[in-house]
Amino acid sequence: MRLVKLIPAVFFYAFLQVALRRDDDADLIRRLKAHEPKAMADLYRRCGRLAYSVILRVVRNVGVAEDLTQETFLRIWNRVGSFEAERGALTPWVLAVARNRAIDHVRSQDGRLEASSVDLERLERPGLFMDLESRAMTIDRARRVKVALEKLNANQRTVIELAYYEGMSHTEMAERLKQPLGTVKTWMRTALQILRSELREAAIA
Amino acid sequence: MTCEELRDLYELYALGVLEAEDRAEIDAHLTRGCANCKQGLAAALALNAVIMSIGPAEAPSKKLRHRLLASIGYERPGWFWTGALTAALMLALAVWLGTQERERSNQLAEAREQLMQVTGERDNLNQAVRFLSDPETRPTSFGRGQQAPPRGYVFLHPQLGVMLIASNLPAAGTGKTYEMWVIPKGGSPRPAGLFQSDGMRGLHILSGPIDLDALDAIAVTVEPLAGSAAPTTMPVITAPVGT
Numbered sequence: 001m002r003l004v005k006l007i008p009a010v011f012f013y014a015f016l017q018v019a020l021r022r023d024d025d026a027d028l029i030r031r032l033k034a035h036e037p038k039a040m041a042d043l044y045r046r047c048g049r050l051a052y053s054v055i056l057r058v059v060r061n062v063g064v065a066e067d068l069t070q071e072t073f074l075r076i077w078n079r080v081g082s083f084e085a086e087r088g089a090l091t092p093w094v095l096a097v098a099r100n101r102a103i104d105h106v107r108s109q110d111g112r113l114e115a116s117s118v119d120l121e122r123l124e125r126p127g128l129f130m131d132l133e134s135r136a137m138t139i140d141r142a143r144r145v146k147v148a149l150e151k152l153n154a155n156q157r158t159v160i161e162l163a164y165y166e167g168m169s170h171t172e173m174a175e176r177l178k179q180p181l182g183t184v185k186t187w188m189r190t191a192l193q194i195l196r197s198e199l200r201e202a203a204i205a
Numbered sequence: 206m207t208c209e210e211l212r213d214l215y216e217l218y219a220l221g222v223l224e225a226e227d228r229a230e231i232d233a234h235l236t237r238g239c240a241n242c243k244q245g246l247a248a249a250l251a252l253n254a255v256i257m258s259i260g261p262a263e264a265p266s267k268k269l270r271h272r273l274l275a276s277i278g279y280e281r282p283g284w285f286w287t288g289a290l291t292a293a294l295m296l297a298l299a300v301w302l303g304t305q306e307r308e309r310s311n312q313l314a315e316a317r318e319q320l321m322q323v324t325g326e327r328d329n330l331n332q333a334v335r336f337l338s339d340p341e342t343r344p345t346s347f348g349r350g351q352q353a354p355p356r357g358y359v360f361l362h363p364q365l366g367v368m369l370i371a372s373n374l375p376a377a378g379t380g381k382t383y384e385m386w387v388i389p390k391g392g393s394p395r396p397a398g399l400f401q402s403d404g405m406r407g408l409h410i411l412s413g414p415i416d417l418d419a420l421d422a423i424a425v426t427v428e429p430l431a432g433s434a435a436p437t438t439m440p441v442i443t444a445p446v447g448t
Contacts (some may be wrong), residue, residue, distance in 0.1 A: 037279030044270055052265040054257045066269045073273055099257055100221065119221045119228075128219075132251050139356035145252075146259040164256060169222045189213045192252075196216075201250050 029085040032077065040077060047091055048073075051098035058102035058165050068105055072098045075124075082127040093129040100124055103167035141199055148198035156191035159184060206230045208241035215242070215249035304438040332410045336360045336368045343417070347444035348373075355407075359423045359444040367397065367411040367423060371442060377427050384428040385409050386436060390421040397423075399432050420446050 026044075031039035051072050056065040075097055083093070100120040152160070162168040162176065170188065174181040211231055218231045234242040253320045336342050339364055348356035348371075352373035357371035369385060377383050382401060400409035425442035426433075 035277075037274065037277055039276055040279060041270075044273060048270065049262060049264055050258055051440075052269070053260055053263045056263050057260055062266075066265055067263060070267060070273050070276065074276065077277060089251075089254075091258070092250055095254045095257045096219070096250065103221070123219060123221050128246070129250060132247050142255055142259050145255045149256065149259065160256070163217060163220055163222050164253070167220070167222055169224055170217075171224060188217070190214050192213060196248070196252055197254065198257060199248075204393055 023088045025088065026085045029080065029083055029088055029090060032080045033083070033085065035077070040073065043076065043090070043094070044073060047094040050091070051094055054095060054098050055102040058099065058167075059105055064105065065102075068101045069098065072101050074102070079124075079126060084130055087130040087131040088126065089129050092132060093124070093126065096129070097124050099164070107167060121157070144198050145195055148195055152191050152194060155187045156194075159188045160191050160195075163188065208234065208245070211242060212245055215245045216253055218233075219246060219249045219253050290320050329408055329410060331414060332365070332412065333368060333408065336362060336365055336410075345446050346442055347442055355425075357407075357442070358447060361415070361417050361420070361446060363417055364414050366413045366415050369407070369409045369425070369442070369444075371402070371407045371425070372405065374405070374407040374441075376402055376404045378394060380430055381426050381427050382432065383407060383409070384432050384436075385411065385426040385440070386425055386426065386440075387411065387415070387420065388422040389419050392394050392421075394424060394436055396432060396434065399428070403446065417446075422446055 028039060028042055032043060048069065052065055052069045055068045055072070056062065059065050059068065072094065076094055083090075100123065104120050122201070149160070158177070159173055164172050168176065169184050170181055173179075173188075174184045177184060206227075211227075211234065214223055214227050214231065218228060222229070231242060235246070256271065261315065282347075290405075338362070339362060341367070343361045345359045347356070347359065348354045353373065355371045355374040357374075360368040360370075367385075367387065374383075382399045384399050385397040387397045388394045398409055398412040402405055423442075423444045423446055424436070424440040426438045426440050427437040428437060
């Protein structure tokens, strides 16, 4: 029975391994910049499931998630021109674009659009994803952060969930959870410190 | 605000969920090229990516890949290949079924023809046995003494009819057939059926009662495949049978 329980985890890490490869990033980015259609197929194979999973978690609708996934990859395709092959971190960029497309969609549904679309676009600029630590995303780091995330208390996990997958600010979280703003800020700060610390320790190890 | 005070906000800044005031602070640091904030933001983008990558993994439909690649002109839409493949399979199946059906029809027609031939030969043999075994049958020979003519016998029976067996009878030729004639005394030849020779022998039976006393001769001519109402060529066999 224990072995059976391990199967999803094995698949999860095997799948993540494909998505987090950095060695081929430079070559793939160069081919994407040259608009080689095969490069798009390779990018989708590497990041398609990850991007779709993030989007689906936000929008909770399969059809909408597929539309937004397509939009994400087309956005990457059209904006990869200013992405520097040697310095860029492709997977974090794809994930950020995917998550932002989904949050933007949810906000537009909720009437919370305001200036957020512009803000989110600003946070997807290829320039931001240059010079991320070369081993920013590794299997070991992902595993350790996953364990740390599972160890957070319920309040800490909730605020992480609301920020990452519902796009809420501190104030919006405080309203939703009916908690003082300071309390919510503390939960969030503590949770991020734990995760940040875990990521840092994994890097040192 | 100092970089130290901002360091817990980089992740939220990168997610676009920071309150306007805090966001403006970080923007200001980044705009003036603050190395600390730039480094902190890079680390925050990495942490955000890791957090988002460890959620539950879901698989999109296979159609999405086709749709995406079709939208940049790399692959035709999935339905195109599905349709094309289906059409090709249907066409191949139709051609195969057509060929099979044609072959089956030909084989069936051939078998039917062979069966009819065998059945006809069997009936003829049965008839011939009845003719030869019945004491009332009266045989008459023809062609004797002539130089390489068809030779043979005509067997007459008042109830069974007339049976003709000929040897040295060549094939009638393309588009031709042999036609037997019953010639009554003082009358015109009456058609008595068509038959073919296998190149050596010919057997033909006219079944049914016949008035032997009124009969003068049996003759055979070569006629068109459909037969004729009256002889159109000179007889190749003439067998006088009058008493």
